Amino acid sequence: MEQTCRKMWSPLLMALCLILVAEVEMERVTAQVVGYYDLTCPNAEKIVTEVVTDAFQRNPTIAPALLRLLFHDCFVQGCDASILLDNPGGEKTAPPNQSLRGFEVIDDAKQALEAACPGIVSCADIVALAARDAVVLTGGPTWEVPTGRMDGRFSDALSAIVNIPSPTMPTPVLTQMFLANGLSPDEMITLSGAHTIGGAHCSSFSNRLSMNDPTLDEAYAEELLAACPTPNSDNVVPLDPTTPLTFDNNFFTNLAAGRGLLTSDQDLYNNLGSEFLSIMDSNNEDLWRFKFAAAMVRLSTVNAKIGDDGEVRKNCRAVN
Incomplete structure (x- = not known):
């Protein structure tokens, strides 16, 4: 299209054409805006x-x-x-x-x-x-x-x-991975709340059962052992044992009770650098929901x- 502009006889018309081309190109590469498809695919x-x-x-x-x-x-x-x-x-x-x-x-x-x-x-x-x-x-x-x-x-x-x-990753390493993607430690903790729904295979947390993890609630550990008779069992266990199909902040409440399923999740609460934020998300669901929405846009x-x-x-x- 730019070559077509340059073939035009009038320098003024050529300049106006090039400006139009630049505007079209700018619109074409503009990304990540709400309503991007309003004109091209409104539904x-x-x-x-x-x-x-x-x-x-x-x-x-x-x-x-x-x-x-x-x-x-x-x-x-x-x-x-x-x-x-x-x-x-x-x-x-x-x-x-x-x-x-x-x-x-x-x-x-x-x-x-x-x-x-x-x-x-x-x-x-x-x-x-x-x-x-x-x-x-x-x-x-x-x-x-x-x-x-x-x-x-x-x-x-x-x-x-x-x-x-990985599900066994300690908080400092996890933090660096999120930072590498431009996500803050608070956003990392907030987004971990996505584990309020869904489940994990036994192999994802069997390490905690075999080593008798002291950060794991004893009654919860017994439940997990019953659900996972072998470390590599194909069984799937809810990430949130309280409300596994409801998107709420019980994930953080579970961490405070030693009922976090994955090593990486429970370590968020046990790590001194993130304990405060985990407690805050546990105590104020409205705040966590607001932060989660914002963090998802960033992610x-x-x-x-x-x-x-x-x-x-x-x-x-x-x-x-």
């Missing part, structure tokens, strides 16, 4: 919400799965839907990601969006919107999702292994790709 969010709601009504456990997808996507090369790619040796094949679910929900949303407005809505935006809807459907707060992310073209298992936090924009750095995939499982 985009509604379509995603309808698909997620339908999936949730059929199986409520899909909510934590969709929320987890966003976390695992954003911590590896940013929020670019690289977690969805099916390429050999991609992120899906990494051990931390082999228990991920919800891909078919993203596929359904993408199919519906392609029917309504082809080639407009990115898979990365669908993942971010679906995570928000999953929280709302389980009774959590809502927030306006900035959209306009592009989809990444590269997915690598090693990157996932290196960058996704969902981590290293997001814009413009030519990515693309809008036609199929979320493969590059164009």
